[in-house]
Amino acid sequence: MNTNGRPAGDDLAKRFETAFMPTYGVPPVALARGEGARVWDADGGEYLDLIGGIAVSSLGHAHPALVEAVSRQVAVLAHTSNLFINEPAVLLAERLIGLLGVPARVFLTNSGTEANEAALKMALKYGRSTGRTYVVAAENAFHGRTLGALSLTGKRAIRDQFGPFPTDVRFVPYGDADALRDAVTAECAAVFLEPTQGEAGVVPPPAGYFRAARRICDATGALLVADEIQSAIGRTGHWFAHQHEGILPDVLTLAKGLGGGMPIGACVGVGPAGTIFAKGDHGSTFGGNPVSAAAALAVLDTIDADGLLEHVQTVGAQLAGGIAAIGHPLLAGVRGRGLWLAIVLTADRAAQVQAAAQRAGFLVNAVQPGAVRLAPPLVITPGQAAAFVAALPAILDEAAE
Structure with missing residues (x-):
């Protein structure tokens, strides 16, 4: 909460809308910090980051190697x-x-x-x-x-x-x-x-x-x-x-x-x-x-x-296979390779899937009306991938309503 008793994220959203050109609309989450493949919003809500800053955060958030390299270089x-x-x-x-x-x-x-x-x-x-x-x-x-x-x-x-x-x-x-x-x-x-x-x-x-x-x-x-x-x-x-x-x-x-x-x-x-x-x-x-x-x-x-190329192949196959095995009327399939995937839908409900996933603690991207993009950090663990697959049927249920 901020000093006015409102959620800090809501306050940031209002300030964002006032200060920025309307090229992005107002994003739905105000992120405050991250660690590995997890992030927290300005109000303390926790999410598994499955979009990685649009395929940017290769090592996840606050990775020690990245922190050390940037800190050392900026000081020199x-x-x-x-x-x-x-x-x-x-x-x-x-x-x-x-x-x-x-x-x-x-x-x-x-x-x-x-x-x-x-x-x-x-x-x-x-x-x-x-x-x-x-x-x-x-x-x-x-x-x-x-x-x-x-x-x-x-x-x-x-x-x-x-x-x-x-x-x-x-x-x-x-x-x-x-x-x-x-x-x-x-x-x-x-x-x-x-x-x-x-x-x-x-x-x-x-x-x-x-x-x-x-x-x-x-x-x-x-x-x-x-x-x-x-x-x-x-x-x-x-x-x-x-x-x-x-x-x-x-x-x-x-x-x-x-x-x-x-x-x-x-x-x-x-x-x-x-x-x-x-x-x-x-x-x-x-x-x-x-x-x-x-x-x-x-x-x-x-x-x-850290052998992340092999890790990407292994966890990517786990994630794709787990999604493909889900039988749901809104799910048409999954496509892509490694940790760059799209959940393909039978109807244009990607925005609803993104919103439902957010409420369930997962950040995904409605890249097209009928496709949801996944591009998590390359360090995502098998357990984290499994947690998303386990949660996906309920997310699809909510999005289909």
Whole structure:
């Protein structure tokens, strides 16, 4: 309670509504602290966090490795700009290249949309140097909300009011290799694809789709850009989701889970794509910030040292299998991979499921009217996953009423 006797969360919600632009409405919960995969609201209510800051909080909340790395770095050097070198940024770039296992170059950003902006600029420069005039993206794709990334986003509801866009982007149905083959010609500069479409409802493509995309780009000379903002850094049980199909993109974009809660992103150019940009072509004042880079290194070190890739596969299979085994008229099934899943509904009741789950002590995300997204911290325990599965039938009952 606050000094006026009202719940502290209600007071924060009123202040939020007054102080912020109405881009998010008013979120339903005011979070105050977290530990592992659990969070507490401003009034002391406890929840199991099954959305992880939209696939960001890889190590959960207040993880000792992240706290130590950020605290140590901020006490030594918090910022340098791009005018000077800082070692954590160099170490991080080297580490990402090592995880890919091939020669590459890295540009560090502050967010996913900035990583995709950098990738789009690379594609445009490559196109102009080779006579290529357009790019291809997928229907229902989400690549960000800045104007360049938004031009690649195949969701008319959020893009149409901000057009026309300066880039010629041609959209094809996601997962349709024949449509992609027809759209990509020798005049195409790049193909932008998510290994699984996140904001569309955690929608995976058919098996072999990314291998087909790789062959199509190889045949035409187009760059293959893998947007792994949500899917990378162990989320699907591999460091990068494209590794499930055994291919390499020409450009890889990262963010979200890379920093474990600190703002950071990366645009990685593989092989020759790593030298498309020349001096002065791009920049970022905060990109490569040493504190965020130190956080990212702590995330990568902890995932490796604690065997979290295997853990994600095990607990993800447990969670998906448990949900799939529930017989309920509102439940159509579950899709996704690792700890990146969608509960698929038989009716557009996702908002009601989210609200009922919150009341039951679980935070989930109504990503689409008929799909509820789960992207918990990679450290979620088998017991915590089992607790959600056990509670889900009653949550669905309440949401169906």
